[in-house]
Amino acid sequence: MLSRTARYGLKAAVHIAEQGDPSPARVEDLAQALDVPRNYLSKILHRMAQAGLLNSTRGRGGGFWLPRDPGTVTLIEVIQCLEPTHAFDVQCLLGRPDCSDADPCTAHGRWCAVRDEISRFFTETTLAELARPESGG
Amino acid sequence: MLSRTARYGLKAAVHIAEQGDPSPARVEDLAQALDVPRNYLSKILHRMAQAGLLNSTRGRGGGFWLPRDPGTVTLIEVIQCLEPTHAFDVQCLLGRPDCSDADPCTAHGRWCAVRDEISRFFTETTLAELARPESGG
DNA sequence: TGCTTTGCTCATGATCTTATGATCTTTGCT
DNA sequence: AGCAAAGATCATAAGATCATGAGCAAAGCA
Numbered sequence: 001m002l003s004r005t006a007r008y009g010l011k012a013a014v015h016i017a018e019q020g021d022p023s024p025a026r027v028e029d030l031a032q033a034l035d036v037p038r039n040y041l042s043k044i045l046h047r048m049a050q051a052g053l054l055n056s057t058r059g060r061g062g063g064f065w066l067p068r069d070p071g072t073v074t075l076i077e078v079i080q081c082l083e084p085t086h087a088f089d090v091q092c093l094l095g096r097p098d099c100s101d102a103d104p105c106t107a108h109g110r111w112c113a114v115r116d117e118i119s120r121f122f123t124e125t126t127l128a129e130l131a132r133p134e135s136g137g
Numbered sequence: 138m139l140s141r142t143a144r145y146g147l148k149a150a151v152h153i154a155e156q157g158d159p160s161p162a163r164v165e166d167l168a169q170a171l172d173v174p175r176n177y178l179s180k181i182l183h184r185m186a187q188a189g190l191l192n193s194t195r196g197r198g199g200g201f202w203l204p205r206d207p208g209t210v211t212l213i214e215v216i217q218c219l220e221p222t223h224a225f226d227v228q229c230l231l232g233r234p235d236c237s238d239a240d241p242c243t244a245h246g247r248w249c250a251v252r253d254e255i256s257r258f259f260t261e262t263t264l265a266e267l268a269r270p271e272s273g274g
Numbered sequence: 275t276g277c278t279t280t281g282c283t284c285a286t287g288a289t290c291t292t293a294t295g296a297t298c299t300t301t302g303c304t
Numbered sequence: 305a306g307c308a309a310a311g312a313t314c315a316t317a318a319g320a321t322c323a324t325g326a327g328c329a330a331a332g333c334a
Binding site for chain 1: 278279280281282283
Binding site for chain 2: 308309310311312313
């Protein structure tokens with residue numbers, strides 16, 4: 001459903017959100033906690049930082065943090081900055097360019113309904129909702 | 138959403154179903170009609186034949202045909218034989234092994250609902266429903 | 275100023291999917 | 305038997321994604 005890259009990016013963002021720690025999270029620590037290759041994660045985080053989803057500083061005491069409330073960051077934002085194309089903007093299942101609302105195959109309407117539901121999930125769900133519920137909360 | 142391989146396989150099956158021709162369809166003709174590499178398609182069709190979704194004969198007059206009524210062949214059958222893993226059996230979006238019905242993240246229930254709807258679409262939709270409506274029907 | 279910590283970047287390789295071309299095997303026809 | 309038509313198979317490679325390792329660049333601290 002999601003590329004590994006997008007999943008790593010989401011996991012990292014969720015992890016940072018779960019910590020609730022205002023001080024920056026180091027790539028090294030995130031990589032270990034999530035069991036993700038360090039430099040690979042570094043590139044992913046950097047892309048997210050360029051998209052404004054994360055902030056970063058270099059040098060001693062540096063790292064990444066969330067500049068926004070996790071409850072306002074939708075999954076689609078993360079995915080869009082990490083995946084060139086998403087599964088859920090597929091028009092026709094068979095890739096038929098001429099399959100449209102105006103000239104559909106029989107399954108077109110039904111497929112669009114499913115696709116829209118997927119799309120809605122990713123645009124409405126936020127990082128906060130992917131975090132574990134507070135234990136003992 | 139679907140790998141190119143699965144899409145090609147589906148397109149071919151739908152094309153054969155649309156023809157309604159009882160004589161075998163040649164790989165060469167299918168490849169041209171669908172604009173798909175010939176040998177690549179050949180391998181895909183062969184896999185589908187091994188799974189029992191298609192029948193084939195070699196030699197003069199040979200080719201592929203549907204042994205079953207297109208209305209009884211579900212998309213999941215085609216996809217399962219062409220894709221090792223499907224998008225819609227992903228348990229947790231983040232790939233967390235410990236995220237389950239018993240110990241979910243906050244979005245778990247909502248995601249499962251979406252996933253199940255995708256799954257339902259592929260298990261309930263048949264080849265016949267992907268065919269174009271008969272023109273002038 | 276210079277050392278250490280940290281993110282950033284580049285070069286490279288592994289692996290999977292997608293694809294191509296050549297050849298082998300089976301079948302039907304004459 | 306021999307030829308042609310058709311699927312089956314094999315070797316190979318392009319391209320994307322996934323990943324590693326080495327080193328560069330910036331920031332803080334003494």
